[in-house]
Each structure stands twice: as C-alpha cells, then as structure tokens.
Amino acid sequence: MNQRPIGVFDSGLGGLTAVRQLRRLMPSENIIYFGDTSRVPYGNRSRETILKYARQDTRFLRSFDLKAIVIACGTVSSNCLTELRAENDIPIIEVVGPAAQRAAAVTKNHRIGVVATRATISSGAFANALGASLDLMVFSCPCPLFVPLVEEGRCRPGDPVIELVAEEYLRPLRDNNVDTLVLGCTHYPLLADVIGQIMGPDVALIDSGAEAAGALQTLLSEQDALAEREKGSASFYTSDRAADFQRLAALFLGKDLPVQAKQIDITAY
C-alpha cells in the first residue's frame, strides 16, 4: 500500500481525459494534475523547447511527494521520455508505449494508423514502439488542427469544420485499410465520435490516456503500491487563469471540476 499521490501533467487540458480514466480505474488514488495552459499547445514547438517545458512541469509536480508521474501528453511522451526517466527516481508512465502495445494486440490485419501532433509524429516514437513488437504496417498522420479545434469545443459530429478536417486527415488511413487507429494525443478521445464515424465501426480506436491509466494500475498493483482509502481526492494546477481552466475542464473531464483549480508560475520551476 502506498498512499502518496500520483502526479499527472499535460500541455493543457487534454490530459484530463487521462485523469478521467485514472479515476475510473483507481478511485482510491489521490491525483495532482498540472496543465500548462499559459504555453499550450506543445505539438508544433521544437524538441528543445518541449523538453524545457516538460522539465519544469515535472519539477513542479515533484514539489509534492509523489509515488509516480503520468505524462498525459503525447508530445512530451514521444520527445522527452529518456531525459525525464533519467532525471527522476520515481516511475514515469507515458502514453506511447501502452497504446502501441494495445494496438499491436488488437490488430488483425497488421495495419495500424497513428494520429498525433506534428512533434509526436516527427519523433517517430509510435512507429518505433510498434515496429519493435511485431511485423506491422504503420500509417502515421500529423493532425495539427485537431488540438486547436478541440480547445475551441469544435469536437462533435455535426460540426462541419471538424468533420471536414477529420475527413482530410483520416482519408489516407482509411484508404490504407487500417483496422486499428491509435489516438496518440490526449485531446483526441473527445473526437472519438467524429473519428469513429469516418473510420467506420470495424476500426478499433485506441485511447492512449486510457492505456496509460491501465499500465499505471498494473505497475502499482505489481509493486503493492495501490492506495487504500474510500475515495481519492484530486487537485488541479494551471499556469494561466484558474477560472478559464475551470470553465473548459468540464468538457475534458465529463463533469465539473470537483474543486477549485489553482494558478502557479511554472517558470519558477
């Protein structure tokens, strides 16, 4: 048993989709979330800048006494994992490996699609993780407009803009007959209905945040480090105005934040 909290961070609000899965799987855990809303999005920035930001995010979370960190951001997971693991002495779970494993287990025709930010696709992290496990065909597509659209709340079927953009990005993957599609960015589960409509019911969608939550549960269980209490708590920190975070968080979490978010100065870390 380990009662210490789990730290979770993302460039912004997308990681809250992973928090939702963590709370569903492990309702006894305490969670501390940081969303870097004053510098979102990360997905078009250079690797060097993403690493600088990710180190500050991690240092802020380490100001709490954590038992593990979840990188709930595809861009950071695919660009900074080596450094963050080397620099931290607690387990770090990320969203690329578990999703790649699940995709490799699920595919029947060995044709897997990956959608993610430009920085994630450029890193080759998903292709590497998938290539390592099996003889798979991987079709990757950077989707740079998905994050801005989701952050505008334009993520539901019937919105002509998201439908047009998604059709453009996904057509080549559909034409290549992938039977499994990795949603390699924690913003994308909010697009699951739109994406599902375009890819059709026979394509399995892999939620990378949910897979990371599952991987953390397995790890904590193996290490006998799960928390034991009736109901875990959650705290939310953000680098821009707390009220703005609070307002948008409901979209990602599926319900209103249970507590007030707090603003911190991330450049101090």
Added chain:
Amino acid sequence: MNQRPIGVFDSGLGGLTAVRQLRRLMPSENIIYFGDTSRVPYGNRSRETILKYARQDTRFLRSFDLKAIVIACGTVSSNCLTELRAENDIPIIEVVGPAAQRAAAVTKNHRIGVVATRATISSGAFANALGASLDLMVFSCPCPLFVPLVEEGRCRPGDPVIELVAEEYLRPLRDNNVDTLVLGCTHYPLLADVIGQIMGPDVALIDSGAEAAGALQTLLSEQDALAEREKGSASFYTSDRAADFQRLAALFLGKDLPVQAKQIDITAY
C-alpha cells in the same frame, strides 16, 4: 535624423506582415524584430499572462538602443498598451488606434466590422477606439481559428477548411452590411484574398499592421527622426528554434528572410 533602430514584436510570425509594410514605407530604417514563437498564440490567454509576456518582449527589445517600438500584435495592442506606454520612455506605436482611425475615415455607411482574436475582441479596444471618433455601428467577431490556420499555411482561396471557417465567421458581418472590415490581427493580411472573396469587392479591408507602419512614419517625420541611409537592415530574434522561424517567415514576409534569425531565452527578460 535619428539612426537608431525600430523594435517590432509579435506573439509569433504575424508581425512580419507589419515589418513588410515598414520596409516598404521606410526602407532606410533599421528594424529589430522579436517573435515569441515558444509561447504563441497569445490570443486565447488571460490578460494577466499576455501582459507578462508583452513586458518580457518589450524588455528584450529595450536591450537595444531603440528610437521607437511597434507592437505588431493586435492582442498585445488591445490589452497592454497603457502599461507598456507608462513603463517605456520611447514612442510605442500599436495596431488598434491607426486601423480604427482609417476605418472611420473610409466607411461611407458608418457600419464597420472588426475581426480579431478572442482576447482582442474581449478587450473592447477596437470598439472603444471606433466609438470615440464617430457615431458608428461596430460589428465585432472573434476568429480564434484564423491564427492556427494561417500558421499551418492554410490561408489561400481554394483551401476548403479556411473557406468554410471564414464563411462562418464573416457571414454575420456581411449580413450586417458593413462596408469596411478591420483585420485586427497581424496574421490576417495573409487571409485578405479569402476574406475579400467572402465580403465582396465593395468592402474595404483595413490592414492594421500597414496602418501602424503609416502612423510610425508620420510620427518619425514630425519629430524629424527618420533615418538617413541607403538601405536599412533587419535582424530577427525568436524564442523557439531559429530554423523553424526562418522556414515559416517567408510566408509572412513575402520573401526569404535576408539574414539568419537568432534564438533567445525570453524568460530571462
């Protein structure tokens, strides 16, 4: 005569459209440009965060011995002008006032539209500047997807996504019979063709960066502070990778950067 350089800054690359106008009007001037590409976009952030960033941008530019600063960013111009002018002892030209003056001078039916980022529209700066000068009807529309689309290079007629988004944003302005439309963000001149197609040939488009360049020329001329040399130089600084800035800059400047951009750490200012 004053040979000192002019400092110009923007959240990212949009301000280069203003640099283009400055160089066209005043080819003898030396220009120092800073684009905050590690923190772009500003337009959806809180006023407090925008002010913090704008102060750092200004402090970096003041590390050079300038004769004037151009805020080539609608979001900063509309949210931070009072503070930046109070804190700096050199002239600061911004993109709201000159564009509002031009719009008021150009309109015949006294119906003016304004498109800009959410933070600019929320500030009410354009509505105030226009309301102060005449009895005008002002129709404002935040266009939060324009900056991400332009930064993706999706700004030309024939691109179905920008055409769909622009039609959605501009329809209410067209239905309200505005005869003048202020492009209240320095990214938007790149959308002039798309916007012109939707608004029709009878609607005058006001380029806020070009108007700011004109206002600076008037000011320097009145103060006898124009530079006198055959050909001015330009230097470009950015807070993310110089190579990425270099690659995208051509789109905004209309030609390749004449010199290598340099990366600086903006959080040190």
